[in-house]
Every structure is written in structure tokens, then in C-alpha cells.
Amino acid sequence: MKRILISTLVLNLVVITAFTLNADISFQLGTKTCMAKYKGSKQGIATLLSLHDDENTAIDAFNGLPKDTCFNLLEIHQNNLRTLTCNLNSKNYEFDPNRIFSDAGIDSTLKKYNSGITKFPAAVVTQIKTFSADLLKAYGARNRSTYTISIHNNTNEGSLSLTDYIRPNKYHQEARAVFAAEGKDLDDFFLVTELNDFNYLKGLNENVVLQSDNPTDDGSLSVYCAKNKIPYINIEAEHGHKAEQVDMLKIVYGLLKIR
Numbered sequence: 001m002k003r004i005l006i007s008t009l010v011l012n013l014v015v016i017t018a019f020t021l022n023a024d025i026s027f028q029l030g031t032k033t034c035m036a037k038y039k040g041s042k043q044g045i046a047t048l049l050s051l052h053d054d055e056n057t058a059i060d061a062f063n064g065l066p067k068d069t070c071f072n073l074l075e076i077h078q079n080n081l082r083t084l085t086c087n088l089n090s091k092n093y094e095f096d097p098n099r100i101f102s103d104a105g106i107d108s109t110l111k112k113y114n115s116g117i118t119k120f121p122a123a124v125v126t127q128i129k130t131f132s133a134d135l136l137k138a139y140g141a142r143n144r145s146t147y148t149i150s151i152h153n154n155t156n157e158g159s160l161s162l163t164d165y166i167r168p169n170k171y172h173q174e175a176r177a178v179f180a181a182e183g184k185d186l187d188d189f190f191l192v193t194e195l196n197d198f199n200y201l202k203g204l205n206e207n208v209v210l211q212s213d214n215p216t217d218d219g220s221l222s223v224y225c226a227k228n229k230i231p232y233i234n235i236e237a238e239h240g241h242k243a244e245q246v247d248m249l250k251i252v253y254g255l256l257k258i259r
Helices: 003-019 056-063 103-113 121-142 162-168 195-203 223-225 242-258
Strands: 027-031 032-039 045-051 072-077 084-088 092-097 148-154 177-179 189-192 208-211 232-237
Touching: 027 121, 032 084, 032 121, 045 056, 056 072, 056 148, 056 232, 056 242, 072 121, 084 121, 092 103, 092 148, 103 121, 148 223, 148 242, 162 177, 177 195, 189 195, 195 208, 195 242, 208 223, 223 232, 232 242
Parallel strands: 045 072, 045 148, 148 232, 189 208
Antiparallel strands: 027 032, 032 072, 084 092, 177 208, 189 232
């Protein structure tokens, strides 16, 4: 009788856990809500993380993958913008969700998007730090890979590209190595933290950046992963380059199969 009862409890726990992990997640940012939508299956080799709500080509690429290339996806939603909003005491505070994985990053992104404010209420910082920790926990619970993999899009109008890591500027010093592939658009590139992954992608003639061993702490997920010895890959493509980003996802799938 005890054995049957224990088995039933374990089964119920498994069912509840599976249901919870496949449900969308609601995060509170003061009076604002942020949703993390999850699409997953047992076949997914890893979970992709989409942090910017307006980078929709990456989502289209995920949805356009062939059946033999199976990833899961955790996608942030709030207002269809790059930034998220925390509202406290009837005041909005904007921030970049890819700059919240350190105290320095939170302070910097709040100053960038909320001009005229030099010191932010402790409650706002606490809300964002809690969101950051809860998001990482939710992602980790849904990611069966040792890798953290993010998907992003850029534009031709001054946003990040491989060029920024080649020419002398603030990004140039953040790269240990850069490979520009012949015939490839410089807006479509990988950023990795592992030398083996850099060499693998370079060998396939793909644009790829190997992040510095000691990158500037800007609060980004790539820097967080480097500090915590977590293998990281960013799959970055220009808005509208769905076919290119599908191919890039397929390449990472192949990489993970041999890691």
C-alpha cells in the first residue's frame, strides 16, 4: 500500500512539474507584467532565449526550422519593444533586458533609457534584480543543454554587426578573436565564449566572434555566462534575414550534437 502511494505521489509530481515547465510565465515589474512564452518538446536539444520583444525575425526562424532540427524557445513579451518597463509609484522605468545580469548593467541601462535621473529608487533596482534572477531560473529549468543560447536581430541603421568587432571601438576590445567569412553579410554572425566553438564555426566559413576572457561588465547575458563558466552562443542576424538565421540555427544544432 505504501509503495503504491509513493508511486502515485511521484507520478503526480512529474505531471505537475511537466505542466508547469510548459506553461507561460508571468513576471511582475511593479504594476507592469512581463510574460515569458515557452514552446517546447522532449525532442528539443536546447532552449533558445529571446530577450528582445521586437526581434521577430529570430522567432520566425525558430518557427521555420525543419522537423529534424528541434529546439525549444523561451521568448520575452511585454510591449513589442526592445526595452521592458517597470512601473513603481505611477512612474515608468525602461531598461534593456539584455543588460540586467549584473548590478553594473542594471545601473547603466536605467541611466541610458531614463534620462535626467542619476539615482534610481532601491525598489526599482530590486524589482529588476529579482526579475533577472527569476528569468535565469526559469530558463535553466527549461534548458537541457549545458549551453546558454540566445537569438537576436540587428539592423543596418547603426546596430551591432561583425564590423563593430573588427574596427577599433568599444566592441573591438571585447573580442579575443574575430573571423569574417568570405561572401557572408557582416550583420549575420555568431558570438561565442568557447575557443572550440569559434574554431568549429570558422571552419564552416561562418562570421564569428570569440568574446574576450575578461569582457567589460555591461550586464549582458554573454558576460554573465563568461563569468560563470557557462558555454554561450549568440545567433545574431539582420532583421528580415530569416533564411540566413534558419541556417545558423541548423549549424548550432549540428554543433550541439557533437558537444
